[in-house]
Amino acid sequence: MTADVVATEKLRCDALLRPGNTNCAGCGMSIGLQWMDHALEGEKPYMVIPACCGIVTAGAFPTSGYGVPIAASTFASAPAVATGVANINELNGDTSPVICWTGDGGTYDIGMATLSAAAERNEDLIYICYDNEIYGNTGGQRSSATPEGVVTSTTKQGKGEGKKDMMAIMAGHRIPYAATLSVAHREDFLRKVRTARQTSGFRFLLMLSPCPTGWKSEPDESVELIRSAVCSGLFPLYEVFDGVRYRINEQPDDTPVSEYISHQRRYTKVSAEATSLEAFIKQQWHYLNGMATAFPADKAT
Amino acid sequence: MARALVTGNHAAGHTLAACGEANREARGCCCGAYPITPQSEIIEFLRDYEFTKGRTIPVESEHSAMGVCIGASVAGARSFTASSSNGLAYMTENIFAAGFYRLPIVLIAVNRTLGPPWNIWVDQGDSLALRDAAWLQFYAESHQELVDTILLAFRISEDERILLPTIVAQDGFVTSHTQMVVDLPEQELVDRYLPHCHIPHRLSLEHPTTIGGLTWPRETEHHRREIQTAMEQVPAVLGEAIDEFEKVFGRRPHGMLSAEHTEDAETVLIACNTMARTLRNVVAERRERGERVGMVKPKMFRPFPRAELAAALSGAKRVGVLDRNHSPGSGGIFWQEIAASLQGRSDVLVQDYLVGLGGGDVTPQVIHEIIDDLNTRKEAVEPIWKEVAA
Numbered sequence: 139m140t141a142d143v144v145a146t147e148k149l150r151c152d153a154l155l156r157p158g159n160t161n162c163a164g165c166g167m168s169i170g171l172q173w174m175d176h177a178l179e180g181e182k183p184y185m186v187i188p189a190c191c192g193i194v195t196a197g198a199f200p201t202s203g204y205g206v207p208i209a210a211s212t213f214a215s216a217p218a219v220a221t222g223v224a225n226i227n228e229l230n231g232d233t234s235p236v237i238c239w240t241g242d243g244g245t246y247d248i249g250m251a252t253l254s255a256a257a258e259r260n261e262d263l264i265y266i267c268y269d270n271e272i273y274g275n276t277g278g279q280r281s282s283a284t285p286e287g288v289v290t291s292t293t294k295q296g297k298g299e300g301k302k303d304m305m306a307i308m309a310g311h312r313i314p315y316a317a318t319l320s321v322a323h324r325e326d327f328l329r330k331v332r333t334a335r336q337t338s339g340f341r342f343l344l345m346l347s348p349c350p351t352g353w354k355s356e357p358d359e360s361v362e363l364i365r366s367a368v369c370s371g372l373f374p375l376y377e378v379f380d381g382v383r384y385r386i387n388e389q390p391d392d393t394p395v396s397e398y399i400s401h402q403r404r405y406t407k408v409s410a411e412a413t414s415l416e417a418f419i420k421q422q423w424h425y426l427n428g429m430a431t432a433f434p435a436d437k438a439t
Numbered sequence: 440m441a442r443a444l445v446t447g448n449h450a451a452g453h454t455l456a457a458c459g460e461a462n463r464e465a466r467g468c469c470c471g472a473y474p475i476t477p478q479s480e481i482i483e484f485l486r487d488y489e490f491t492k493g494r495t496i497p498v499e500s501e502h503s504a505m506g507v508c509i510g511a512s513v514a515g516a517r518s519f520t521a522s523s524s525n526g527l528a529y530m531t532e533n534i535f536a537a538g539f540y541r542l543p544i545v546l547i548a549v550n551r552t553l554g555p556p557w558n559i560w561v562d563q564g565d566s567l568a569l570r571d572a573a574w575l576q577f578y579a580e581s582h583q584e585l586v587d588t589i590l591l592a593f594r595i596s597e598d599e600r601i602l603l604p605t606i607v608a609q610d611g612f613v614t615s616h617t618q619m620v621v622d623l624p625e626q627e628l629v630d631r632y633l634p635h636c637h638i639p640h641r642l643s644l645e646h647p648t649t650i651g652g653l654t655w656p657r658e659t660e661h662h663r664r665e666i667q668t669a670m671e672q673v674p675a676v677l678g679e680a681i682d683e684f685e686k687v688f689g690r691r692p693h694g695m696l697s698a699e700h701t702e703d704a705e706t707v708l709i710a711c712n713t714m715a716r717t718l719r720n721v722v723a724e725r726r727e728r729g730e731r732v733g734m735v736k737p738k739m740f741r742p743f744p745r746a747e748l749a750a751a752l753s754g755a756k757r758v759g760v761l762d763r764n765h766s767p768g769s770g771g772i773f774w775q776e777i778a779a780s781l782q783g784r785s786d787v788l789v790q791d792y793l794v795g796l797g798g799g800d801v802t803p804q805v806i807h808e809i810i811d812d813l814n815t816r817k818e819a820v821e822p823i824w825k826e827v828a829a
Contacts, residue, residue, distance in 0.1 A: 182644050186510070193649075199658050202649040207642035209513050210651035211506065212532050218503035222469055222510020222518070223642065225494050229467045230515075234644060252506065255499035 152205050154182075159195045159203030164357025166347030166364070167192060167268050169321040171239075174266070177331035182206050183235040183264075184227070186220040188249065189213040190241035191275045192268065214248045216240050217256035220263050228262065235264055235335060242269040242283035246302050257311040260339045266319075267304070267342075270349035278352040287408035287415075290352070296407035300418075305378065308342040312381035319345035320375055322365035326387055330377065346373045354403030363401060369393035371419045374426055377435065385435035386426060395419060441623045447614035448477070450582045450621050451547045451607075452484025454589040455519050457629040458545070459485075459493045465635035466515035468493035471507025473500055475526035476559050477611040478549035482521055493517075501526040505533035505544075512542040513650055515641040517593065519544060523611060524551035524565045531569065537604045538573025539662070540651055541640065541669075543596035544604040545589065546574070550712070551611040552797045560798020561611040563712065564764035567740070567772045573666050575605040575673060576741040578711040582619040585609050587684070587692040588738070590624060590632060594680040597636050600672045611798070613713045624688065632687045670742040677739070695744035696737045698751035700726060704733030706814060707752055709777060710761040711737055714794075714801050718761070721806040732810065737773065745780040752781060757788045759813040761806075762822070763795040770822030791822035799827035 150157050154175035161168045185204070187193045188211045196202045196210075211219040216238040224236040245253060245267040256263060272290055273279040279292040283304070287296040308316045315337045317330045334341040346367055348360035355363060367373040371390030378384055395415055399405035408415060445453070459468030472482035472495050485495040493516070496507050501522050508518040522530055527548060537544050548566040552558040566576060577592065579585040585607065592605040609615055624632075640650060654662065674695060685691045700722060701707055710718045715736040725732040735751050737744065752758055758781070762771020769775060774791035781787055792809050795801040805827050812823070 182647075184514075184642055184644070193652060196649045196652045198653045198655055199649075202647070202652065204649055205647055207644060207647040208649040208652070209510065209642060210649060211509070212536050214502060215506035215509070215533060215536075218471070218498060218506025219510035219513070221496060221498075221503075222471065222507040222512070222516075223514045224510075225496060225507075226467060226469060226511045226514035226516040229492050229494070251499055252503050255503060259496070259498075 154204065154206050155195070156203050156205050158197070160197050161195050162351055162357070164348060164350040164360040165191070166270065166321050166345065166349065166360065167195060169361070170268055170319070170345050170347065173324065173327050174331055177328040178235070178335065181234065183237045184223055185237045185239055186211050186216045186223065187239045188216040188244045190244050192239050192241065194275060213244055214252050216244060216249060217252045217261070217263065217265060221256055221259070221261045224262050236262070238263060238265040240265070240267055241274065242267060242271060243273050243281050245269070246283040246304055247281050254311065257308060257313050257340045257342070260313065262338055264334050264341045264343065266345060268345050268347035270347045270352055271301070272349060272352040274349050274352045288404050289407055290404065304344055309378045309381040313342055314339040314380055315377070316342040317377040318373065318375050319343050320364050320368050320373065321345065321348070322361050322368060323375060323388070326375055352404065355401055359401055363398060366393050366397040370395040370398055371423055372398060374422065376426060376430070379435050383433050383435040384426070384430040386430045390423070441625055442620055443623050444618050444620050445582065445623070446480065446616055446618050447582050447585055447609050448480035448549070448616065449484060450586050450623065451521065451589065451609065452481045453623050454586045455481070455545070455547070456485055456488040457624055457626055458589065458593045458633060459517055459519065460490055460626060461629045461633045462517040462636045463491040463493070465637070468517040469507065469511030470495040470518070471504035471520050472497050473504040473522070473526065475501070475523050477551060477615045478521040478523045478547065481547055481549070501530035502533055505530045505537060508544045509533060509537050509540065509542060512537070512544055512638060513540070513642050515636070515638050517636040518542070519546065521547035521549065523549045524553050527565045527569065528553060534569055534574065535572045536651070541602040542604060542638065543593070543602055543636070545592045545596060546604065546606045547589070548606050548608040549611050549615045550608050558797045559611065561613055562763055562796055562798060563608065566606055566608045567764050569606065570741055570772070573603060574741060575603055575739070576608065577605065577739055578608045578737070579614070580712050580715045580736060582614060582621045584693065584738070585614065586621055586624065587690070590629065591677065591680050591684060591692065593633055594683070595673065595676050597634070598676050599637070599639065601669050601676055603666065603669055608712070610713045622690070628687055632683065673742050674744065693738050695739040695747050696735055696751065698733070698735045700733035701735065701751050701755070703731050704754065705731045705756040706759070706810065707733045707735060707755040707757070708759045708761065708806070708810065709735045709737065709773065711773065712763070714761055714763060717801060717803055718806055721803050721810070725810065743776045743780070748777060748780045752787065755787055757813050757816065758790070759809055760789065760791045761794050761801070761809065762791055763801070765793055765796055774822065788816060788819050790816060790819045792825045793822050794825040795827060801827060
């Protein structure tokens, strides 16, 4: 082999997310994992991934789609397993980040108690939820992250209940840092991962993760979908420090939320006007703007 | 050796702490801790202990307690915890995970009845329900045996030929909350006895791997067969661990089982944990009367010492199994294993007695009645419910 080929192979091998992984086309994880790798600037993390698409990403033994050490935990256990890893690493002087990479099922539902407890203990972990608002790995069932009205394989007439406000729940734990991530806003994404890396204690990052299979959307529209979710105000980009200080990163523009929902067949039972979607966005921003005004992360100059 | 009058739970806590501390020059130690009656004093003891390089982490559930142990273990630490009853049931998913990950975690099971209905007293059904989880299982009849078996457990579990976790069980309250004089191991001796914990497949930045990812049927079958192969090596590794134990501590613990007066016995009773202690006295009394009665105490339940048990029972005509557990739709769990060990023997009667369930007091009188019943039997019947006094 030529030196060039060897160097290229090494790059492919050393990447956090290697070529040949099993992610679907248009999956938000593919962008999220690569940007996270980039944000860490060559520093390699230990990762704990529970049962979710993120562990299928690795592919079958003995190969792995990940270029970093991974512990594949049971569904509800990622923060508990990561607690063990982080404590022992610290006792041994290893300061590399320990990252939980989990889906919404493992975060909003089955892993909620474990996550809450690790946050309460303020374990030195970065917890990233790639939220595709569905049990994607099992064929697209509802989770408590599924928005109201969305069709899933267990809500064929549209989900009757709304989505949990996970950021508020984590802010309620008074953790040092919580932020939302968009795969359409690269600089914002990288900065937040770096902020998380430079902060110690429990850090929570919530990424809205497009899932063409579950969302019934086109893979090549994934990034634009997330952009319209952010710009319409449906998925706000913001940060919460110590659970009490807020910073909004992007104000919505005049992008209608229909841009977002009309490109996903999971939203066929929902229309922007006929439902409470616009009212929900309005209420969400009323709350967020109120918090950011009353409890700003940045003091006015 | 420091002789002390302590409870079973104190003895377990002290020994776990000493074993954890013994790994201070390697990757340290960790305990994921969550309380449940009757084991809570163990995790309280560990929480108070000041490790040179180790932590006891209080979590929100047994499931996470084992999760923390798994994480610490994949990071290379010596890891341990304790639980009981419904706590073990709640922990079960991660108990299986620890076994299948091949992590040498040690778990003290303080046996307690599974609920509902709620009952805090002893019954071995909680840990026996974990028999298929790829863990070694030992049952300790006394405080001293508990201490010694914990020391053996780390040594065997962490042996590179084994790399499987171990449950060491003791009776709730009867052992856990009563006091006996025990030789508690001094740190210096534990340091000598236990090599540093080395987990060859621990997470590494230099050689990144995915531990516990996906496998196809063929690899899964290999994985299970490797576990079986490791289990088959336990008797030899246990033998070495006992020899070394004797050199360091000057005492020789029981092995897989102890067969007592079985050489000439026509009637043999089988029991574990504190029932075995009561049985020993009854057997002694019967032998004074000239009766050919013996006993076997299976200390090791996984791997099950089939060949050794069959050898111990080679001359027996009647075998009575005392099962303080119940597998609904079948019977006693020890009985199932013992009957399987004696397959092909038409000259022996194996009778199961379900006795002392839910913590019923198995007195010498109860055991005398069982022996009398067994001696009159011409053939075995379905497991017999032997009620004890209220």
